[in-house]
Amino acid sequence: MTVWDRPEQPNRPVPLDRERIVAAAIALADEGGLEAVSLRKVAARLNAGPMRLYGFISTKEELFDLMVDEVQAEILPEEQPGDWREALRVLAHRTRQAALRHEWLADLLGGRPTLGPNGLAVTEAKLAALDGLADVDTVMRAVETVSAYFTGAIRREIANLRAERATGLSKRDWQRASGPHVTRMLATGRFPALAKAVYDGTDVDAEESFATGLDWVLDAVAAKLTRPLA
Amino acid sequence: MTVWDRPEQPNRPVPLDRERIVAAAIALADEGGLEAVSLRKVAARLNAGPMRLYGFISTKEELFDLMVDEVQAEILPEEQPGDWREALRVLAHRTRQAALRHEWLADLLGGRPTLGPNGLAVTEAKLAALDGLADVDTVMRAVETVSAYFTGAIRREIANLRAERATGLSKRDWQRASGPHVTRMLATGRFPALAKAVYDGTDVDAEESFATGLDWVLDAVAAKLTRPLA
DNA sequence: CTCATGTCGATACACTGTATTTCTCCAATA
DNA sequence: TATTGGAGAAATACAGTGTATCGACATGAG
Numbered sequence: 001m002t003v004w005d006r007p008e009q010p011n012r013p014v015p016l017d018r019e020r021i022v023a024a025a026i027a028l029a030d031e032g033g034l035e036a037v038s039l040r041k042v043a044a045r046l047n048a049g050p051m052r053l054y055g056f057i058s059t060k061e062e063l064f065d066l067m068v069d070e071v072q073a074e075i076l077p078e079e080q081p082g083d084w085r086e087a088l089r090v091l092a093h094r095t096r097q098a099a100l101r102h103e104w105l106a107d108l109l110g111g112r113p114t115l116g117p118n119g120l121a122v123t124e125a126k127l128a129a130l131d132g133l134a135d136v137d138t139v140m141r142a143v144e145t146v147s148a149y150f151t152g153a154i155r156r157e158i159a160n161l162r163a164e165r166a167t168g169l170s171k172r173d174w175q176r177a178s179g180p181h182v183t184r185m186l187a188t189g190r191f192p193a194l195a196k197a198v199y200d201g202t203d204v205d206a207e208e209s210f211a212t213g214l215d216w217v218l219d220a221v222a223a224k225l226t227r228p229l230a
Numbered sequence: 231m232t233v234w235d236r237p238e239q240p241n242r243p244v245p246l247d248r249e250r251i252v253a254a255a256i257a258l259a260d261e262g263g264l265e266a267v268s269l270r271k272v273a274a275r276l277n278a279g280p281m282r283l284y285g286f287i288s289t290k291e292e293l294f295d296l297m298v299d300e301v302q303a304e305i306l307p308e309e310q311p312g313d314w315r316e317a318l319r320v321l322a323h324r325t326r327q328a329a330l331r332h333e334w335l336a337d338l339l340g341g342r343p344t345l346g347p348n349g350l351a352v353t354e355a356k357l358a359a360l361d362g363l364a365d366v367d368t369v370m371r372a373v374e375t376v377s378a379y380f381t382g383a384i385r386r387e388i389a390n391l392r393a394e395r396a397t398g399l400s401k402r403d404w405q406r407a408s409g410p411h412v413t414r415m416l417a418t419g420r421f422p423a424l425a426k427a428v429y430d431g432t433d434v435d436a437e438e439s440f441a442t443g444l445d446w447v448l449d450a451v452a453a454k455l456t457r458p459l460a
Numbered sequence: 461c462t463c464a465t466g467t468c469g470a471t472a473c474a475c476t477g478t479a480t481t482t483c484t485c486c487a488a489t490a
Numbered sequence: 491t492a493t494t495g496g497a498g499a500a501a502t503a504c505a506g507t508g509t510a511t512c513g514a515c516a517t518g519a520g
Binding site: 269 | 475477478
């Protein structure tokens, strides 16, 4: 048997590791959303059988955890700004940007504790930003509050974005966008405050609205920080 | 053919409507989580074939929307308190309680715009609470900020609750609970602030932590409300 | 060269959401 | 009254899912 009829790598399966698997899964999710991620498709993208993955992962949920942790790495800023407020703001905005790059992140955000190395690093960064500025409990409460805010805000933003995309290209105008249904509902007069908000409200862009709410929450944190130290 | 051999209701299929379908789905979800809800099981619980449901629903996602809207009804308080702050606080707490009753709600919260009748009513209640206390845009921002906070907070709380439940009965102590992994990570010294938080932090119960963060956010809202009116 | 070992792929299973086809029964028409 | 539509329920079908199991095979040791 000469070199010519012998396959270059006789039956050598492609090497695999978590990194490659997660990368493939993320690529799939970026293209077609979370529900486009199936173990079969991930494996196929790596020229492997589906069962191969179970050497690195024991369940699909674990794959999701790994995906989230991978994205957390994108969130950590290269250097920590001095000001606690700036630090938290940057983390919030970078999380939002990550979610805009990987919309599926919104589906997973807050869904499970993030205990991976990068997830822990992000948490560490949040806590470190406030370290020493108040007692431990206040710091934790502050971090949790800010995180809860931007988790919720990002989820809503992505949810609206998808809804708008689905109902055709309409900016934020709810009423026409989501079809006659909301318009009809508003016309019933049962939701006066909502109607006023929809009709008289300014169409403010998502990033600004995110930033505004974030600033409010940071204001609140600031108020609680100064007190216990004085 | 006499009365005796004729079946009482000859082949009459069980009457069905959305209400019944949604109730069955919610029951299933309450028992076994969202992933226990399959169209086949819902239908079976109603003595019907799976395809029967498609007369009332055109996709499974719609069923989820209906489930969420149904639960929103539980959130609306019987009477609106006078104080805006109290109103928002009550709505937040009732949402949390609903999520504790129906844990699957946490998976859906903020995932899609809530355009059903009850969802709209809840939004109306939020907006109405602040109506007239500031310009429309400020009111919207306030409502969105508060909602983002408690959406995120509830999600995290349920996520932690599940994690604790999964790792055996451990209260909040993260480190031992989630196995040796976190302990080992903390021992590396790479997460000093996190370690301090975990070891020195007080074990505060979830409701109090929720309420505290909520109060902070409401403080922030209060600060923004008074200004534009003065 | 033989044999054990451990890893990979194929196969299998129970289940999913949904499209399509088949059947059944009721009501209106001839 | 007999027939024939037609509607709506049911059965079947399909492509796909996560995961358990099992058989084969390449590779190392003796």
